[in-house]
Amino acid sequence: MQTYLVGGAVRDKLLERPIKDKDWVVVGATPEQMLQQGFVxxxxxxxxxxxxxxxxEYALARIEKKVGAGYTGFSCDASSKVTLKEDLLRRDLTINAMAMDQEGQIIDPYQGRQDLDNKILRHVSDAFIEDPLRVLRVARFAARYHYLGFTIAPETLSLMQTIVANGELKALSAERVWQETARAILEDHPEVYFESLRVCGGLTEWFPELDVLWGIPNxxxxxxxxxTGVHIMMVLQQVTRLSKTLSVRYAALVHDLGKGLTPSEKWPSHRGHEKLGVDAIRTLSLRLKVPNDCRDLAVMVxxxxxxxxxAYELKASTILAMLNACDxxxxxxxxxxxxLACKADARGRTTFEDIPYANADYIWQAYSRAAKVDIKAIVAKGYKGSAIKEQVNQERIRIINELKNSDNK
Known part of the structure; x- marks a missing residue:
């Protein structure tokens, strides 16, 4: 019975990145032996x-064999005879197929360390094509390690394209697709995830509303x-500078889906794309089972x-209507x-990347001042029912007009 540290912990140790989770493989043991030692x-x-x-987590070394569709269609042999090399062979990428023994020695049968040095994301074996989830995982790793210069090996990208062409992505569950996508969105270069999926054709199945944006002019x-597709990727780059919140980043990603619905004869104008995008966002969010907070913020944006x-062109009443609609x-x-998502959108354009974007500050000032209206004082004056709301709105419009007038001066 031998125990090895495996996978991401070994990879990130060699990359000198923080290790979040440690996974272990146990070779030469049975489930009964593990339970006898107090493992759960x-x-x-x-x-x-x-x-x-x-x-x-400690997993018994295992061999997997494809027996059905999707990422769950595998049979598993976890007998005590399975070797470490056999266990590592079933893994997705060579940089994830290394192990470390108790003395700190690296076991690297598939040249993962060499690929780390060369900054290559390469599959371990042709069995890579048996698990469609790997298309998303490789794209996510490309996003995570982009800052180090990692790229996907051409032969691995070719296998990703084969998986997509075979329709295997359809076998994935919405939960797993969203799980990988959410993790990618929270990386420092989430745009690389979507660009990688687009290159292998992987956007079409789960993200068709996003996929159509490339080639649509502004x-x-x-x-x-x-x-428009390039613009969206630039917005996604910009939002990473402004927020680490998933809902903000998701909203930045999908805020322009309405442009994919503009009739081509009206290009490059996209009048009305704002409201057109609402149903597209709801459809995409439903397909991926996106959390409500992400969907709701995205619709608002x-x-x-x-x-x-x-902002500076709007009437005070229009600003108030927006504040009310946004609750x-x-x-x-x-x-x-x-x-923040609006600011990312404004900056996600060539030559606009570092603009101060005072519009957001102006709208926040309007909100902050209007929020101070004393509703209790209005009630104390004898207003009742809908008249209270009307008076609150009038007072807020007056305050926003004061801001507009002071700004014009």
């Missing part, structure tokens, strides 16, 4: 145990980068981001997130 069985599909003290005056871009009074934190 938790694996449903194959023998995985929690260490009685550290609670880290007015060059406002979008020197022109292409789609519908009202151009209001913020035109800024009860959810100020979400409204602040909304403005």
């Amino acid at each position: 069985a938790v694996g449903a599909d194959f023998p995985v145990f929690l260490h009685p003290k550290s609670k880290e 007015p060059p005056r406002w979008h020197p980068e022109v292409d 789609s519908e009202y981001h151009t209001h913020v871009h035109k 800024a009074w009860r959810k100020p934190e979400r409204f602040a997130d909304f403005l």
Whole structure:
């Protein structure tokens, strides 16, 4: 019975990155032996145990064989005769197929260390194509390690394209797709995830509303980068500088889906894309089972981001209508997130990357001042029912007008 540290912990140790989780492989043991030593069985599909003290995961070395569709269609052999090399062979990438023994020695039968040095994401074997989830995982690793210069090996990209062409992505569950996507969105270079999926054709199945945006033009005056898909990736780059919140980043990703619905004869204009995007966002979010907070913020950004871009041109009543529609009074934190996504959109354009974007500050000032209206004082004056709301709105419009007038001076 021998125990080895495996996978991501070994990879990140060699890359000198923080190690978040440690996974262990046990060679030469049976489930009964693990239980006798106090380990707690938790694996449903194959023998995985929690260490009685550290609670880290220990899995018996195993061999997997493809017997059905999707990432769950595998049979598992976890007998005590399975070797470490056989266990590492079933893993996705060579940089994830290394192990470390008790003395700190690296076991590297598939040249993972060489690929680390060369900054290559390469599959371990042709069995890579048996698990469609690997398409998303490789794209996510490309996003995570982009800052180090990692790229996907051409032969691995070819296998990813084969998986997509075979329709295997359809076998994935929405939960697993969203899990990988959410993790990728929270990386420092989430745009690389979507660009990698696009290159292998992987956007079409789960993200068709996003996939169609490449090739759709914007007015060059406002979008020197022109292409809407390119713009979206630039916005995603920008939002990483502003927020680490998943809902903000998701909203930035999908805020322009309405442009994919603009009739081509109207290009490069996209009048009305704000409201057109709402149903597209809801459809995509439902397909992926996106959390409600992400979906709701994304809908808000789609519908009202151009209001913020035109903030200084808006009437006080229009600004108030936006504040009311966004429920800024009860959810100020979400409204602040909304403005961050708008700022990312404004900066996600060639030559606009570092603009100060005073529009967001102006709208926040309007909200902050209008939020101070004393509703109790209005009630004390004898107003009742709908008259209370009307008076509150009038007072807030007056305050926003004062801000507009002071700004004009």
